[in-house]
Amino acid sequence: xxxxxxxxxxxxxxxxxxxxxxxxxxxxxxxxxxxxxxxxxxxxxxxxxxxxxxxxxxxxxxxxxxxxxxxxxxxxxxxxxxxxxxxxxxxxxxxxxxxxxxxxxxxxxxxxxxxxxxxxxxxxxxxxxxxxxxxxxxxxxxxxxxxxxxxxxxxxxxxxxxxxxxxxxxxxxxxxxxxxxxxxxxxxxxxxxxxxxxxxxxxxxxxxxxxxxxxxxxxxxxxxxxxxxxxxxxxxxxxxxxxxxxxxxxxxxxxxxxxxxxxxxxxxxxxxxxxxxxxxxxxxxxxxxxxxxxxxxxxxxxxxxxxxxxxxxxxxxxxxxxxxx
Numbered sequence: 001x002x003x004x005x006x007x008x009x010x011x012x013x014x015x016x017x018x019x020x021x022x023x024x025x026x027x028x029x030x031x032x033x034x035x036x037x038x039x040x041x042x043x044x045x046x047x048x049x050x051x052x053x054x055x056x057x058x059x060x061x062x063x064x065x066x067x068x069x070x071x072x073x074x075x076x077x078x079x080x081x082x083x084x085x086x087x088x089x090x091x092x093x094x095x096x097x098x099x100x101x102x103x104x105x106x107x108x109x110x111x112x113x114x115x116x117x118x119x120x121x122x123x124x125x126x127x128x129x130x131x132x133x134x135x136x137x138x139x140x141x142x143x144x145x146x147x148x149x150x151x152x153x154x155x156x157x158x159x160x161x162x163x164x165x166x167x168x169x170x171x172x173x174x175x176x177x178x179x180x181x182x183x184x185x186x187x188x189x190x191x192x193x194x195x196x197x198x199x200x201x202x203x204x205x206x207x208x209x210x211x212x213x214x215x216x217x218x219x220x221x222x223x224x225x226x227x228x229x230x231x232x233x234x235x236x237x238x239x240x241x242x243x244x245x246x247x248x249x250x251x252x253x254x255x256x257x258x259x260x261x262x263x264x265x266x267x268x269x270x271x272x273x274x275x276x277x278x279x280x281x282x283x284x285x286x287x288x289x290x291x292x293x294x295x296x297x298x299x300x301x302x303x304x305x306x307x308x309x310x311x312x313x314x315x316x317x318x319x320x321x322x323x324x325x
Contacts, residue, residue, distance in 0.1 A: 007264035007271075007273075007276055008264065008273060008275050008276050008279070011262075011263060011264060011276055011279045011280065011283075012279060014283065015279050015282065015283050015286075018283060018286065018287070019286070022286065022290045025290075025294075026290065026293055026294065028293065029290065029293070032161065032169070033163060033167075033169045034289075034293075036159075036169055036170060036171045036172070037169075037289070038282070038285060038286060038289055039171060039172070039175045040171075040172045040174070040175065040240070041285045041289065042175065042178065042281050042282055042285050043172070043174045043175055043177070043178045043233075043236065043240070044233050044236060044237045044240070045252070045255060045256055045259065045281055045284075045285065046178050046182070046259075046277075046278065046281040047178055047181055047229050047230075047232065047233040047236070048065050048066075048069065048229065048230055048233050048252075048256050049256050049259050049260050049263075049277050049280070049281050050181060050182060050185045050229055050274065050277065051065055051225060051226030051227070051228075051229035051230055052065065052226065052256050052257060052260050053185070053260050053263075053265055053272050053274065053277045054185070054189075054198065054222045054225055054226055055117065055222055055223065055226055056202075056260055056261075056265045056266070056267065056269070056272055057189075057198050057199060057202045057222075057265065057269060057270065057271065057272045058198055058201045058202045058218065058219070058222050058269055059201070059202045059205075059268060059269025059270070060110070060117030060118075060222070060269070061117050061118045061121065061257070061267075062106070062117065062121045062223065062226050063118065063121045063122055063125055063253045063257075064102070064106060064121035064122070064124045064125030064128065065121075065125075065226055065227070065229075065230035065253070065256070066125065066230070066249035066250075066252050066253055066256075067124070067125035067126070067128040067129040067132075067249075068098075068099045068102045068103065068125070068128060068227050068230040068231060068234070069099065069230040069231060069233055069234030069237070069249055070128075070129060070132060070234060070246055070247075070248060070249055071098060071099075071102065071128050071129075071131075071132050071231075071234075072094075072095040072096070072098040072099045072102075072230070072231030072232075072234045072235060073095060073231075073234030073235045073237060073238045073244055073248075074132055074136060074141075074234075074244055074246045075095075075098060075132070075136065076091050076094050076095040076098070076235055077091075077141050077146070077147070077150070077235070077238055077244040078136060078137070078141065078244070079091075079094070080147045080150075081141060081145055081146075081147065085147065086147045086148060086149045087149055088149050088150065088153050091147075091150070091235060092232060092235055092236075095231045095232060095234060095235035096228045096231045096232045097228075097231070098231050099227040099228050099229070099230045099231020099232065099234070100224050100225075100227050100228040100231065101227070102124070102128060102227045102231075103223040103224045103225070103226050103227020103228060103230070104220065104223065104224050104227065105124060106120055106121055106124055106223040106226075106227065107219050107220040107221075107222070107223035107224060108220070109124075110219055110223065111215070111216050111219040111220065132246055133246055133247075136246070137246070138246055138247070140243055140244065140245045140246075141238075141243060141244040141245075142243050143242040143243055146238070146242055146243060146244065150235075150238065150239045151239065151242050153239050154172075154174065154236070154238075154239030154240040154241075154242065156172070156173040156174075157170030157171060157172055157173060158170070158171045158172070158173050158175075158176060159171045172240070174236060174239075174240060177236070181229065181232075182274050182277075182278055183274075185225075185274050186273075186274040186275070189273075189274065194217075194218070194221055196213075197213040197214070197215075197217075197218045198218055198221075198222060199270055200213055201213065201215055201218050201219070201269070202266075202268075202269030202270035202271070203269065203270040234249075237249075251302075254302075254305055254306070254309065255284060255288075255305055257309065258280075258284055258305050258308045258309045258312065259277065259280040259281040259283075259284040259285075260272070260277050260280060261280070261308075261309060261312040261313055261316060262280035262283055262284060262308055262312045263276035263277040263278070263279055263280025263281070264276035264277075264280070264316070265277065265316075266316050267313055267316060268316075271316075284305070284308065287304060287308075288301055288304075288305075291304065
């Protein structure tokens with residue numbers, strides 16, 4: 001019975017009801033081509049959402065992750081083009097380390113100066129994006145200049161099928177990478193002392209410190225991890241889209257935060273799960289995809305995302321108040 005009252009079960013019911021409703025309105029929703037496309041669209045936003053989840057569990061927020069993703073992606077691709085390097089492993093390590101370094105700066109400022117995470121990450125995100133555009137450049141690295149190895153990596157499918165019209169589609173292998181990272185974050189949160197310290201810090205930083213948790217290490221880990229995940233997701237995005245555009249991800253912060261909140265994470269800290277976040281990401285991507293299928297203007301899509309944020313936050317606040325009674 002406790003399982004039936006869990007946040008994840010409620011989210012799963014909402015997800016199932018939404019899928020049935022959307023499929024009833026538009027039967028094309030159930031086509032394998034569309035479902036594989038949905039899973040593909042989950043990858044980049046989902047990896048970023050894992051980092052935002054960590055920050056939200058501590059009671060903070062990170063809105064710099066899109067800028068860090070752009071910096072890691074654009075610097076890495078431009079470096080590969082300049083050096084003529086055509087590999088995959090080292091570029092992804094480099095992009096991840098770039099994101100991790102930028103996240104470490106966030107963690108240092110937030111902990112050292114006791115500043116509000118929202119303000120810090122707003123500032124660092126603006127600084128990083130401005131430096132990339134001002135110092136590195138604004139030109140788009142198109143498919144004809146993209147390293148072939150990155151393109152081939154992004155095209156890798158686990159399953160490949162051919163439609164009646166001769167079109168080839170499949171389930172991208174990048175989705176498995178996304179699930180692997182989700183499992184890793186879940187194991188850290190649920191089965192390590194660092195995971196316990198993250199939840200404790202979100203409940204009360206002072207109480208967490210009194211019981212022996214190293215709050216400095218906790219803050220650093222969270223924002224380093226969020227930065228690393230963003231850097232990795234940024235290069236993965238370039239690999240899957242076959243271009244590197246330094247102006248990408250504008251406004252994506254709202255989508256990611258909406259997905260995490262929709263997945264049951266509390267904006268007040270101390271609550272949130274990887275499973276809930278995965279479902280929240282899928283619901284958000286599914287809703288946006290369905291709006292596109294119904295030819296609804298992108299302006300109204302932003303309205304829907306805003307409504308989701310307000311509604312999910314209100315429900316979360318009500319749940320938290322109720323648990324205190």
